[in-house]
Amino acid sequence: MMNRRRRLHLMPDGTWHEEAPRTCTNGHALQARSVLVGARACGCGIGHHRTHHCRTCGDTVFSPPLGETCTDGTFDGRAGRRPV
Ligand SMILES: [Zn+2]
Ligand SMILES: [Zn+2]
Numbered sequence: 001m002m003n004r005r006r007r008l009h010l011m012p013d014g015t016w017h018e019e020a021p022r023t024c025t026n027g028h029a030l031q032a033r034s035v036l037v038g039a040r041a042c043g044c045g046i047g048h049h050r051t052h053h054c055r056t057c058g059d060t061v062f063s064p065p066l067g068e069t070c071t072d073g074t075f076d077g078r079a080g081r082r083p084v
Helices: 075-078
Strands: 007-008 014-017 035-041 050-054 061-062
Touching: none
Parallel strands: none
Antiparallel strands: 007 014, 035 050, 050 061
């Protein structure tokens, strides 16, 4: 199993900077009017994932990307689940 790289960078001021994806997995530009930005609570230790939902094709890009310990998209309606 591959070790996923997390696109997170710790800024000098101690905040985490998330790289926003520029396109969905289908190559559509994620711009102000074509993307819905949200966040989803997750129990993987990161705390939450930023979600970029492409309004063109319905694809959702997570940043940082979902890893093995993440709950998958089927838990969208259960964001209240407590992390272990
Ligand atoms: Zn798209
Ligand atoms: Zn996660």
